[in-house]
Amino acid sequence: MSLLEVKDLQVRVEEREILHGLSLTVNPGQVHAIMGPNGSGKSTLSHVIAGKPGYEVTGGQILFKGEDLLEMEPNERAARGVFLAFQYPVEIPGVTTWNFLHAALNAQRKARGEEEISSPAFLKKVREVAKSLNIPQDMLKRGVNVGFSGGEKKRNEILQMALFEPAVCILDEMDSGLDIDALRIAADGVNALRSPERAMVVITHYQRLLNYIVPDVVHVMSKGRVVKSGGKELALELEESGYAQFEDAA
Amino acid sequence: MNVVAKTETGRALGDAFAVVRDRLPGKGKIADQRRAAFEAYERAGLPHRRIEDWKYTDLRVLMREVLPLAPAPDVAALSRAAAAVKAHGIDDAVRLVLVDGAFAPDLSDLGKLEKGLSIRALREVLDGGDGALSEQAFTSDTTNPMIALNSAMATDGVVIEVANGTVLGKPLHVVHVASGAAPVAMFTRSLLRLGRDTGATLVESYLAAEGAKAYQAHDGLVVAIGDNARLDHVRFVEDTVDAFNISSATVTLGAHAHFNTFGMTTGGHVSRYELTVACAGEHSKVETNGVNLINGKQHADTTLFMDHAVPNCASREIFRAVVDDRAHSVFQGRIIVRPDAQKTDAKMMTRALLLSDDAEADNKPELEIFADDVTCGHGATTGALDESLLFYMRARGLPEKEAQALLIQAFVGEAIETIASDALREVAIATARRWLEARA
Numbered sequence: 001m002s003l004l005e006v007k008d009l010q011v012r013v014e015e016r017e018i019l020h021g022l023s024l025t026v027n028p029g030q031v032h033a034i035m036g037p038n039g040s041g042k043s044t045l046s047h048v049i050a051g052k053p054g055y056e057v058t059g060g061q062i063l064f065k066g067e068d069l070l071e072m073e074p075n076e077r078a079a080r081g082v083f084l085a086f087q088y089p090v091e092i093p094g095v096t097t098w099n100f101l102h103a104a105l106n107a108q109r110k111a112r113g114e115e116e117i118s119s120p121a122f123l124k125k126v127r128e129v130a131k132s133l134n135i136p137q138d139m140l141k142r143g144v145n146v147g148f149s150g151g152e153k154k155r156n157e158i159l160q161m162a163l164f165e166p167a168v169c170i171l172d173e174m175d176s177g178l179d180i181d182a183l184r185i186a187a188d189g190v191n192a193l194r195s196p197e198r199a200m201v202v203i204t205h206y207q208r209l210l211n212y213i214v215p216d217v218v219h220v221m222s223k224g225r226v227v228k229s230g231g232k233e234l235a236l237e238l239e240e241s242g243y244a245q246f247e248d249a250a
Numbered sequence: 251m252n253v254v255a256k257t258e259t260g261r262a263l264g265d266a267f268a269v270v271r272d273r274l275p276g277k278g279k280i281a282d283q284r285r286a287a288f289e290a291y292e293r294a295g296l297p298h299r300r301i302e303d304w305k306y307t308d309l310r311v312l313m314r315e316v317l318p319l320a321p322a323p324d325v326a327a328l329s330r331a332a333a334a335v336k337a338h339g340i341d342d343a344v345r346l347v348l349v350d351g352a353f354a355p356d357l358s359d360l361g362k363l364e365k366g367l368s369i370r371a372l373r374e375v376l377d378g379g380d381g382a383l384s385e386q387a388f389t390s391d392t393t394n395p396m397i398a399l400n401s402a403m404a405t406d407g408v409v410i411e412v413a414n415g416t417v418l419g420k421p422l423h424v425v426h427v428a429s430g431a432a433p434v435a436m437f438t439r440s441l442l443r444l445g446r447d448t449g450a451t452l453v454e455s456y457l458a459a460e461g462a463k464a465y466q467a468h469d470g471l472v473v474a475i476g477d478n479a480r481l482d483h484v485r486f487v488e489d490t491v492d493a494f495n496i497s498s499a500t501v502t503l504g505a506h507a508h509f510n511t512f513g514m515t516t517g518g519h520v521s522r523y524e525l526t527v528a529c530a531g532e533h534s535k536v537e538t539n540g541v542n543l544i545n546g547k548q549h550a551d552t553t554l555f556m557d558h559a560v561p562n563c564a565s566r567e568i569f570r571a572v573v574d575d576r577a578h579s580v581f582q583g584r585i586i587v588r589p590d591a592q593k594t595d596a597k598m599m600t601r602a603l604l605l606s607d608d609a610e611a612d613n614k615p616e617l618e619i620f621a622d623d624v625t626c627g628h629g630a631t632t633g634a635l636d637e638s639l640l641f642y643m644r645a646r647g648l649p650e651k652e653a654q655a656l657l658i659q660a661f662v663g664e665a666i667e668t669i670a671s672d673a674l675r676e677v678a679i680a681t682a683r684r685w686l687e688a689r690a
Contacts, residue, residue, distance in 0.1 A: 050645050053637070078647035090642045094660025100643070103656060108647035143660075160646060 010059035020224040029196040036221030050084035079111035081167030085157040092144035151182030158189035175209040187212030207239040276376035288402035290392035306580040307551040320350040320434035327429035330459035343423035351436035366416030372407035387441040400470040404439035414445035421451035430462025448479040464492035477504035483511040489518040498524040505531025513540035522551040529563040536565040545574035553582040558591040567598035573609035598628040651690040
C-alpha cells in the first residue's frame, strides 16, 4: 500500500479554486520533490495535508496508509505520523520549546494509546537529537522559536521531525531564508532521517535544495495541477529552462 | 417601579443599620464615623453606570440590593468553614480566619507569633479604645459609596502590626470564609501596619464552605507601609459562582518602600476590587499586577488608582484577563502624577483574551499627568487566541483545548511571574491550571 495518496484533489480558498484535481502517490522510503512557480498551489497542498483551517476541499481525497486523512483533526494526523515542517515556523512566546515538545510528544503517544514519556526520558531523548543537529541546550529553554534566526527555526523544525518520528514529512520551502551553511545543516538533518519506512515530500521553488536532499521523484506543479513528473534530472532541466514551458501545459 | 424598589431596598438597609448599629464594635468617635459613612452611602445608594467609575459595573443592575448582615457564626458554621479553610491552606503561613465577617480565633494561628508581630481582631481594637489604631483602620473616603457602606457596617477584621525592623519569615494568610447557611452580607475591615525597615507577605483568600448560598463579601483593607519597608501581597478570589465580592484596598507607602501586589480572580458571580495606592515618600516602587480567569456569567472588575504625589517613584501594572462564555471582565487603571511628582516612572499594560464570541472585556487605562519630567506609558489590547499559533501546535499533535491551555498559561504567565515568592507563584499557576482543566 502506498503511504500517501492524493487523488484528484480540488481545493478552494474563499471561493477561488487553487487546486484543480491534483494527484500524487508517495511510497515508503521515497523522497518526492514538488517544484513550481509562485502561486502554483504547492503550499496549499502542504496545508491541506496537515489540516490547516480555511481551505475547502470540494473534491477528491487524501489517503494516508489507506485512511481518509481529510476526516481527521490536525492533531490526529500528527499522531498517526504526518509531519509538516513549516515554511514560516511561528513564534510562541511564554511556551518553552522544552515544554511544548514534551506536551506534543505525549499528546501524540496518548492518541496512539502508548504510555506517556517521563521528563527524564524525554530530556535524554531531546538532548541526543538536539546535539546531532547542533542545537544548543539553551534554545530548548527559550520560548518556541522566539528570537531564533531563520536557520535556528528550520533546525527546530527538523528537531521536531526527528523527535516525533513521523511516517511522512512534508517540507514546505525549507530553503527559504537560509544561507548556504544553514541550508547544508538543515539538509544533513533531513538526510539523517531518510529511511526505508519513511517518505518525504520536499516542496521547493529552487533546484538548489535538491543538490543536498536528492529526490527519487520530481513533480512540476503549475496552476493547481501536477503537469510533469520524472526523475531527479527533471529538476536540473527546470533550472536550465525555467517554468514557463509548463504554463501552457497546465 | 424601579424607584420604589430602590427606595424600599434603601429603607430596609437603613432599618437594618439602625438595628445592628448598637452591636457594631466601636463607640464614640468611631460610632459617629459609622453614622456619617452610612449617611454618605444612603445619599448615593448603590453605584450605577451613570457614575463614571462604575460605568461597566452597575451594582443596581448586577447586585440590586445589599443582603442582611450575617449573624455571628455558630459551632456548625465554624466547622463548615474549617473544612473549607483546610482545603485552601498555604504552606507554612500564619493563618487568620474570618468566618461570616467575624474573626475566628480557634481557626487561626495565634500561638507563637514571630517577634515584632502583633495580631488582634478589629472588634477587640475598636472596643478596647485604641483610638489611633481604630481611626487608621477607618481612614477612607466617603466618596466611594461601597467603601462608605463598609465603614458603616464592618463587624470585624484583623489588625496586624509589624514593629520597626522586623522582617517576617512566614507569610500571613487572611482567609475570608462564607459559611453559607443563608444568603447574607459580610462586612470586614482589616488594617496592616508595617513599620520602618520591615518586610512581610500577606495573602488573602476569599472562599466559601461547601454548599454555600449566594452571599455578599464586602471587605476593606487599609495598609500603611513604612519607610524602607516591603510588602508582598497576593490575593485569590475563589468565591462561589453566585457570590458577590465587593472589596477595596487602600495602600500608602513611605520613602524607599516597595509594594508588590498580585490579584487573581477565578470565583464570584460579580466581583469588584478597587485598589488605591499612594506614594507618599520618595524612591518607592509599586508593582500592581493581576489575572482574571472567568467564564459562565461571571463579572470581574479590577479598578486601580495609582497616585504619585511625590518625586522619584516608579509603578508598574501588568494585568491579564481571560474571558470565556458570556463573562465580562473590567479593568480600569488610572495613574495620576501630581505636579510635584517629577521623575515619576509609571507604566501600565493590560491585555484581555476573549475565548468566545459572547465574552466581553472593557479596558480603561487613564493617565493624568501634571508634572513635566516623567516617563509614563500605557497600553491595552483585546483579542482572541492566534489561529496560526493554534494550528502550528495542533499540527504537532496537541488537541485544540490543550494547545489553547498552553497559550493561555503563557498569556497569564507574564503577570504571574511578577509574584516574588516561589511558593505563591506556584499556587497562582496551580489555580490557573485548575481553571483550564475545568474548561477542557
